[in-house]
Amino acid sequence: MSYRVVDIIAKKRDGGGLSPDEIEFLVSSYAKGEVPDYQMSAFLMAVFFRGMADEELAVFTRAMMESGRVLDFSHLGNALVDKHSTGGVGDKVSLVLAPAVAACGAFVPMMSGRALGHTGGTLDKLESIEGYRTALSVSEVERVLRECGFVMFGQSEDMVPADKRMYALRDVTATVESVPLITASIVSKKCAEGARGLVFDVKAGGGAFMTSVDDARRLASSLVAGVRGLGRRGVAVVSDMSQPLGRLVGNWLEVEESVMVLRGAGPQDVRELVCVLGGWMLVLAGLAGDADEGASMLAASLDDGSAYDRFCRNVELQGGDVSWVEERMGRYRAEVCREFRAEHDGVVVSVDARAVGMAGVALGVGRSRVEDSVLPDVGVECVRKRGERVSTGDVVMRVWGRSEEVLDEVTDKLRSAVVVDTEDGDNVTSYDSSSIVIEVIGADKA
Structure with missing residues (x-):
């Protein structure tokens, strides 16, 4: 008609x-x-x-998904799950999460995006590994998925073309912030990649797209309803993005920190979020009875080396060189480095995630426009984070760039990004949240 x-x-x-x-x-x-x-x-x-009413949104999302090619990996079983993050600063979770979940027996077909604005892009991080390929044919996607349990790839031209065109329009018509349109865009792409269960990591805070927790909750609820409207299973985790995730922000730097976590070390906030998100992914995959059991399984895969083994196998299958990765741990940095030091004793009360992210754009970590290129070896290290004590002269932040001129450009942003309270620090716990996870939405029907 x-x-x-x-x-x-x-x-x-x-x-x-x-x-x-x-x-x-x-x-x-x-x-x-x-x-x-x-x-x-x-x-x-x-x-x-x-x-849009829920019924309208479900039809709209399905129509967008079916506007192009829809991948089908059902022959691999029902344990096909994925995760989507709404974006943040230092958010390298996908690089750890996909191999860890795969090590626990699930299949993760992870179609990811690139950096835009102050938020990083998974594909850019992976492509900082020499030779790593993310532009894969459908047959290559299936082969990698089958052989190592997860695959990291970009959206092809024939997948969800309606969203690709609408997304460009939304950017220039001031309609980006519409919750139904955000939901349809995310869910249509994620369901087109073949996942049967989806966990959403919805960031809240100064470094996130949704700065308030209430707005993040609304989006999280809409995403869960959207994915269930397509007959898939879904859960959303609202997580804190008031400060950068982990300590390293940059394309190679975040690969390096991901490897640390995959080896059972690394920052606690990254490990915690990986275990929570992965725990729910295993529940949706039918491999764990509840989120706590799933989180324990994830933690075990990080500690026993099986998650790192999966990561290494994926690097090889997608054209990278594991020895290249291991040889550059702690060494692959842009040639110009600058340090920022505490001017007095105290406790770090905040690290402005958005300021760090915008500095990263200027350094070459991210993009101001889609057509901009990114650099692999530049970035920021948050040496001290919220709740940590410092003494006068302690390094609180390091930044690496390709020139002194670029570092001059970001110096004021980064110097003001770290706020140190001059009090004695007795109330240090009041400055630091006990968990990066704020809320889980949709757990009752997972």
């Missing part, structure tokens, strides 16, 4: 509910180039103001 697009726009503009046929017609026609951008822009703005 054919519809007039202007009538669909007007109906949504006026607060009316759209039928499944109307939604499917609009999305499929747009994906085929039969609906002009100006009409889709008007529809996106109508959704921005009027929202």
